[in-house]
Amino acid sequence: MATVIEKKDFEKLIKKNAQSMRSRMLASGTDCMRIYDRNLQVFPVTVDLYGKFAKITDYSDGLLAPADLESCKDAVHRLAYIESDKIVVTGRKKREHREQHQKSDAEAVYADVRENGLKFTCNLTTYADTGLFLDSVNARRMVMEASSGCDVLNLFSYTGAFSVYAAAGGARTVTSVDMSSTYTAWAKDNLEKNGFFGDSYPCVCKEAMKFLTEISHNGCQYDIIIFDPPCFSNSHRMEHDFDVQRDWVKWIKLLAGVLRKNGFIFFSVNLGDFRMDKRSLRGFKIKETTALFHADGFSKRPSGTVRSWVMTFDDKALSLDWSREKRRSDASKTVRGRRSFSDRSSDKGGYDRRGRYPSEERRTEERSGDSFSRRRNYTAGRERMNEHGYGRESASRGRGSDQYGYRDRDRRYREYERMADGERKRDFERFSGSSQNSGERVRNRFSDRGNDRRRDKQKPYGYDVFKPSRNRDDNPDFFWTDERSGRRKDR
Numbered sequence: 001m002a003t004v005i006e007k008k009d010f011e012k013l014i015k016k017n018a019q020s021m022r023s024r025m026l027a028s029g030t031d032c033m034r035i036y037d038r039n040l041q042v043f044p045v046t047v048d049l050y051g052k053f054a055k056i057t058d059y060s061d062g063l064l065a066p067a068d069l070e071s072c073k074d075a076v077h078r079l080a081y082i083e084s085d086k087i088v089v090t091g092r093k094k095r096e097h098r099e100q101h102q103k104s105d106a107e108a109v110y111a112d113v114r115e116n117g118l119k120f121t122c123n124l125t126t127y128a129d130t131g132l133f134l135d136s137v138n139a140r141r142m143v144m145e146a147s148s149g150c151d152v153l154n155l156f157s158y159t160g161a162f163s164v165y166a167a168a169g170g171a172r173t174v175t176s177v178d179m180s181s182t183y184t185a186w187a188k189d190n191l192e193k194n195g196f197f198g199d200s201y202p203c204v205c206k207e208a209m210k211f212l213t214e215i216s217h218n219g220c221q222y223d224i225i226i227f228d229p230p231c232f233s234n235s236h237r238m239e240h241d242f243d244v245q246r247d248w249v250k251w252i253k254l255l256a257g258v259l260r261k262n263g264f265i266f267f268s269v270n271l272g273d274f275r276m277d278k279r280s281l282r283g284f285k286i287k288e289t290t291a292l293f294h295a296d297g298f299s300k301r302p303s304g305t306v307r308s309w310v311m312t313f314d315d316k317a318l319s320l321d322w323s324r325e326k327r328r329s330d331a332s333k334t335v336r337g338r339r340s341f342s343d344r345s346s347d348k349g350g351y352d353r354r355g356r357y358p359s360e361e362r363r364t365e366e367r368s369g370d371s372f373s374r375r376r377n378y379t380a381g382r383e384r385m386n387e388h389g390y391g392r393e394s395a396s397r398g399r400g401s402d403q404y405g406y407r408d409r410d411r412r413y414r415e416y417e418r419m420a421d422g423e424r425k426r427d428f429e430r431f432s433g434s435s436q437n438s439g440e441r442v443r444n445r446f447s448d449r450g451n452d453r454r455r456d457k458q459k460p461y462g463y464d465v466f467k468p469s470r471n472r473d474d475n476p477d478f479f480w481t482d483e484r485s486g487r488r489k490d491r
Helices: 004-028 066-079 134-146 161-168 181-193 208-218 244-256 315-319 324-337 341-348 359-366 369-387 406-418 421-435 438-445
Strands: 032-037 045-050 053-058 087-091 110-115 118-123 151-155 173-178 203-205 222-227 259-269 284-288 307-313
Touching (some): 004 032, 004 066, 032 134, 066 087, 118 161, 134 161, 151 208, 161 181, 173 208, 244 259
Parallel strands (some): 173 203, 222 259
Antiparallel strands (some): 259 307
């Protein structure tokens, strides 16, 4: 059970996050947001606002005490300004292996919300999810900005949130495909709420694999394909079960057959331990956009985070020979050419990371004929310098060698002799320090700083009285000296 201090911390988070999120979201026409995402270990719940409603989801699997759950409801009521009868509390159990969430028998509670000025209907009680994934809001905005004049395919469309954003962005056609008749009707209703209906926005209730097979035979192609599948599905309407970690490569290759040359695939999955192996997809540029599309109010935890990628065709990768010898030769030419970064980035593409520096190839090139010719030119130039008396080897012949700085030192002393007496004393160190290194000159410059910095200054009265003796024979205080003569006794 939570302590009083932990309850106070929970209330502070609810108040602070509700105020900050509302001030930011309401300005963009959004009234659905997350204000608490399991920030405290003692309160493993999430709090989402859907217009005038609030939904508290318990992730403790029944371990949260009823008193603590009531404290959560009370904090949301008082600090988030939600009426008590409009606070919905549900539980979400952790799925084991390939288990799926079951439909609830509770009475359905619907909430009409707005997100970036678009209207959606959410069901807060019947299903484990409400029909609108709040953590994908930035990804939906990206689709809206990129879909002007495009043909968009939303596979596994669910309730059609991506379809609504694509239609709002000016897409020429938006096709929504889902196997569930309930979600297909839900997506059609969301489109009609925002004024998008007709043949340009079809909602197809069909199994996704069958739909892809049909459009492949018909030659249909799309500019943007949204591939946001569930993590696992074993519906009886499917010939085989679906596992995103096992089947994603096969699906991406099928989608590539209906993707236009300049289009892209947006792939999203809600699986924290998902492993993306880019080597499985030859001819694609793949960029992970998880951090770019991270939504406000959601914590960045390894598990339960929506991960996303943008995939486009790579024409250069399709034409390359991916043998080891070909890659090494291309890398060595890149090092020798020293192309600009803009040229290299344009060739590599915006979604690829630059490779490692090919030091092995560079060393191989340095052993070639070009490197030998550079060393030969350098040797010839050094010999010409020795002939004119400017090189190191001319010092043994005595031909004007300045190896030890004789010329500079004579010139400086001649300038010193021409100076006036007053200037000689001040600039002596500057002219006579040619044989010293820089460290010694700095120490000599600051060595006279102290109590007697200016030696020609008049000393105060009694300055020499307290000056200690520097010789033991001159000091009468030592016990081994003769008192009469002041000399040291013989031992």
